[in-house]
Amino acid sequence: MALKNGWELVVGLEVHCELATNTKIFCSCANQFGDEPNTNICPVCLGLPGSLPVLNHMAVEFAMRIGSALHCRVEPSIFHRKNYFYPDMPKDYQVSQNDEPINVDGYLELPDGFRVGIERAHMEEDTGKTQHMGSSGRIHGANYSLVDYNRAGVPLVEIVSRPDIRTAEQAKAYVAELRSILVATGASNGKMEEGSLRVDANVSVRQPGHEYGTRCEIKNLNSLRSLTRAIEYEANRQIDLREAGERIVQETRHWNEEDGRTSSMRSKEEAMDYRYFPEPDLVPIAPSAEWVAAVRDALPLMPADRRRLLSEATGGELAPGSDPIVTIVDQGLDALVLGAVAHGGDGRRAVNRVANEVVTAEQGARLNIAGFAALLVMEAQAKLTSTQAKAVLVEMMETQASDPAAIATARGFQAMDSGVAETLVDELIAAHPAEFERLRAGDTKVAGFFVGAAMKASGGKADGKLVTGLLRQRAGL
Amino acid sequence: MSERLTRADVVHVARLARLTLGDAEVQSFTLELADILAHAHDVASLDTAGVVPTAHPLPLVNVLRADVIRPGVDRTEVLAMAPWAEDDRFRVPKILGETT
Ligand SMILES: [Zn+2]
Numbered sequence: 001m002a003l004k005n006g007w008e009l010v011v012g013l014e015v016h017c018e019l020a021t022n023t024k025i026f027c028s029c030a031n032q033f034g035d036e037p038n039t040n041i042c043p044v045c046l047g048l049p050g051s052l053p054v055l056n057h058m059a060v061e062f063a064m065r066i067g068s069a070l071h072c073r074v075e076p077s078i079f080h081r082k083n084y085f086y087p088d089m090p091k092d093y094q095v096s097q098n099d100e101p102i103n104v105d106g107y108l109e110l111p112d113g114f115r116v117g118i119e120r121a122h123m124e125e126d127t128g129k130t131q132h133m134g135s136s137g138r139i140h141g142a143n144y145s146l147v148d149y150n151r152a153g154v155p156l157v158e159i160v161s162r163p164d165i166r167t168a169e170q171a172k173a174y175v176a177e178l179r180s181i182l183v184a185t186g187a188s189n190g191k192m193e194e195g196s197l198r199v200d201a202n203v204s205v206r207q208p209g210h211e212y213g214t215r216c217e218i219k220n221l222n223s224l225r226s227l228t229r230a231i232e233y234e235a236n237r238q239i240d241l242r243e244a245g246e247r248i249v250q251e252t253r254h255w256n257e258e259d260g261r262t263s264s265m266r267s268k269e270e271a272m273d274y275r276y277f278p279e280p281d282l283v284p285i286a287p288s289a290e291w292v293a294a295v296r297d298a299l300p301l302m303p304a305d306r307r308r309l310l311s312e313a314t315g316g317e318l319a320p321g322s323d324p325i326v327t328i329v330d331q332g333l334d335a336l337v338l339g340a341v342a343h344g345g346d347g348r349r350a351v352n353r354v355a356n357e358v359v360t361a362e363q364g365a366r367l368n369i370a371g372f373a374a375l376l377v378m379e380a381q382a383k384l385t386s387t388q389a390k391a392v393l394v395e396m397m398e399t400q401a402s403d404p405a406a407i408a409t410a411r412g413f414q415a416m417d418s419g420v421a422e423t424l425v426d427e428l429i430a431a432h433p434a435e436f437e438r439l440r441a442g443d444t445k446v447a448g449f450f451v452g453a454a455m456k457a458s459g460g461k462a463d464g465k466l467v468t469g470l471l472r473q474r475a476g477l
Numbered sequence: 478m479s480e481r482l483t484r485a486d487v488v489h490v491a492r493l494a495r496l497t498l499g500d501a502e503v504q505s506f507t508l509e510l511a512d513i514l515a516h517a518h519d520v521a522s523l524d525t526a527g528v529v530p531t532a533h534p535l536p537l538v539n540v541l542r543a544d545v546i547r548p549g550v551d552r553t554e555v556l557a558m559a560p561w562a563e564d565d566r567f568r569v570p571k572i573l574g575e576t577t
Contacts, residue, residue, distance in 0.1 A: 021544050028547035037565045038556065042549035058544035078532050085495055087569040100532075134571065146566035273493055278532070286538040 002167075003205065007239050010212055011171050011231060012163035012202040015178055016156050017188045018126060018195070019062045025125050025155035026053030026095065026282075033194050037148035045153035047091030052281050059155035060102075060285060061295065062187035063123045066157050067103025068296040069181050070118045076286040077102040077122070079279040084272070087147050088127035096124035096158075098276045102285060108161070108181070109304050110173050111321035117162030128152035157187070163202065163212065168228040168235075175199055175224060180303040180330065192223055199227055203234045205242065213238065214248040218262055220255045230255040234262050306334050313338060313347035324355030333364045336372065343373030346380050357393050367393075368402035375404035385463040387455070388413040414461065421454075421462060425470040428453050440475045447471055482511040 003009055021031050027044035043051035067074050080098040101122030107115045129151050134143035159178065165171050179197060182188035189196050204215035218234055221227045233255075238248050253262040287295075301309075306329045307320035318325055328334050333354050340350045353376065358364050375396070379389040392407045401407060408414075428450055429436045439446045450471050454462040487507045491498045498506065552565065561568040 023544050023546050027549075028542070028545065029549045030546045036552075038552045038567070040549060041552070041555065046550075046555065054540065054542040056544050057541040060539075060541065076532075076538075083493075087567070130569075131566075132571075144571050145569050146563055147569055148566050275493060280533075283535055283537045283540050284532040 003235055004239060005243070006207060007205045007235070007242075008208045009166055009168070009231070009235050010163050010204045010206060010215070011165035011168075012215075013161045013165065013171060013174060014200040014202070015159045015161075015175065016126075016198040016200075017066070017159065017182050018197075019059055019155040019157060019187050020189055021056055021058045021062065021155055023056055023058075024153035025056050025059045025123070026153055029150075029153065031154050032150070033191075033196070035150055038150060040150045041152075045090075045149060047089070053095065053279075055282060055285070056155060059123065060287070062155070062185070063102050063121070063157050064287060064292065064295045065185040065299060066159070066182065066187050067106065067121050068292075068299055069185050069302055070103070070106040070108055070121060070159070072103035072106030072118060072121060074103055074287055074292045074295075076100070076284060078284045079123075079282045080276040081279050082274045082276055084274060086127075087145065088130050089152060090128070090149065094125060094127060095279050095282070097122035108174060108178060110170065110177055111304075111307060111326050112173075113321065114170065116164045116170075116174050119160045119162050121157050121159045124156050124158060126151050126154040126156050163204075163215075168231040171201065171231055172224045172228050175227060177303065184300055184302055195222075198222075201227065201231055201234075203231055203238070204248070205235050205238045213242070214250050216248065216250065216262070217252045218255050219252060219265065220257075222257075226255055226257055229257075229260060230262060233260060237262065303329050310334055310337060310347075310351060313341050314351055315347060317348050318351060324351050327355045327359075331359070331361050331364070333358060333361060336364045336367065336369060339369035340373040340376060343370050345373035345376035349376050349380065353389075353393060357390055358397070363397050366397045366400050368396065368400070371396055371402035371404055378404060378408070384408060384413055385461065385466075387460055387464060391460070412459070412461075418466065421466050422470060424454055424457060424462065425450070425467060425474065428457070429471075429474060436475065439471065439477075442477070444477070482507060482514055486510075 019025075019031075023029060024031050024040075024045055027042050029040040029042050029045055032040060044053055064074050077097055077100045079095050081093040082096045082098070083093045085092055101120045103121040104119070106118040106121070108118060109115050128147050128149040130145045130147050132145050161174065165174060175197075179188075179190045179192070182197070183190040191197070199221045201218045201221060202215045203218055204213040206213045216234060216238070218230050221230055234253065241248055249264075252265045254265045255262050304320070307325050310325045310328060311318055311320040311322075328337060328351065336358065337347070337350045337354050341347045350372075353372075354364070358367060372393075375384075375389060375392055378384050379386070384392065388408065388411075391411070392404045392413070395401065395407050395411075396404060432450070432453070435446050435449055439450070447468055451462075451464050451467050454467045455464070484503055484507050487503050487510060488498070491503075491506075556562040556565070556567070559567050
């Protein structure tokens with residue numbers, strides 16, 4: 001969506017990803033969503049005096065996987081304390097990485113080939129969950145809060161993009177692609193609805209070619225839908241202010257899904273001053289070159305690579321960013337397509353059948369790959385019409401049968417011989433002269449009527465394309 | 478960092494740390510902190526080109542723990558030590574400002 005009056009949108013995204021470790025980042029408490037409140041707590045994550053943090057090996061491993069998958073450099077890094085007074089962290093500081101993060105300077109490639117720069121992907125600990133109690137249920141007017149520290153100390157990687165995003169749709173595509181990458185690395189379960197992935201958006205507007213405008217950070221974006229709506233709302237809010245000659249105040253704003261608005265979140269008493277300093281209780285992380293290489297080499301294929309492979313399987317007829325290919329990779333059905341191609345099926349036909357008829361991973365799991373390939377070959381050799389092939393495919397998935405030829409025979413499917421088709425078309429024209437006159441006059445919608453009639457008369461054996469071709473020929477179109 | 482530390486700086490830092498200081502304390506901390514900063518300034522004036530930065534006083538890196546769950550502490554016991562608890566959670570005074 002383009003903004004009004006030639007304004008250009010500038011967006012950078014910060015995505016917090018909870019890592020799929022067994023335990024928390026600095027203690028051996030379970031990292032488990034949905035447990036009873038305060039059942040996964042210990043002296044370390046409660047910040048009791050005298051307790052000492054020890055870094056989780058797997059959290060570092062996942063962070064390195066994420067960095068490698070995003071084409072970052074993995075660097076020696078240290079932790080800092082980010083000091084603030086808020087009861088979601090009992091220590092009154094959050095351990096995070098400030099100026100020496102583990103991953104720096106990478107990029108993420110969207111399905112259409114556009115690259116969004118990644119400034120950094122650093123490690124930190126999650127905070128506890130506060131619930132505000134009181135009259136309004138909202139944070140202002142709450143009389144007190146209740147805190148559950150199960151989430152305090154859950155390992156996070158925060159992925160900070162460069163301000164390269166120019167549309168709300170691009171922001172959505174970025175988060176969707178990042179989510180797929182994070183799931184592919186095994187570092188995340190990707191569940192936005194459980195807060196495993198949380199997105200903050202830095203939004204500003206400018207006239208093209210001008211300096212970046214003042215930005216606002218939008219929080220509480222819990223779904224891709226919230227993300228796009230909030231960015232569009234915020235951009236228009238800023239444009240209206242600028243066009244009225246007012247200044248944008250740099251601030252954090254809260255997205256309210258019900259109102260469809262952002263609102264200022266912070267009382268202005270004091271700018272945030274986190275007084276970062278090195279965490280003395282943790283020593284530096286300095287992964288060896290061997291460790292970095294081992295992590296990189298063990299990564300599975302990323303979605304972008306898988307889309308490229310599928311595109312190649314169609315001989316380049318379908319682009320890596322085309323809808324059917326994106327759908328297939330999202331559903332993890334690319335092995336089915338590539339397997340069918342390895343068994344002699346046509347790539348383009350395999351992609352279309354999988355994207356349109358198989359659609360879901362559950363359906364795909366019910367399909368025998370060699371049988372699917374055999375079906376594609378039958379269709380390519382015109383032994384089955386497109387309609388018949390679809391029916392056989394549906395039955396193969398319903399019954400988990402592996403022999404399409406047997407199903408075709410049992411159903412009496414044979415592609416209609418073109419001589420028979422011609423006779424059928426001529427009979428239909430004779431039976432429906434008024435409709436045929438309308439077709440001749442150029443009302444091509446009537447063709448659908450004839451195709452339907454031909455299917456009915458032939459018990460589904462007629463080839464719709466062949467019938468249409470014959471009709472057009474007869475009608476002189 | 479050659480500017481002189483002021484009383485206002487000390488009051489600001491104290492507020493960030495949620496410390497309430499009396500006038501006499503502000504006075505003495507202004508002098509003490511100024512001395513500490515002067516010492517830091519002396520150190521900063523040394524030529525450290527070619528010296529590798531010290532990330533940590535201990536000569537260790539990659540101190541890591543296996544990702545294995547161990548039992549933590551009992552909720553009832555911990556909540557009993559809290560000044561205020563409700564509904565199996567810690568109850569805290571109302572908060573203005575940032576949500577997370
Ligand atoms: Zn713990």
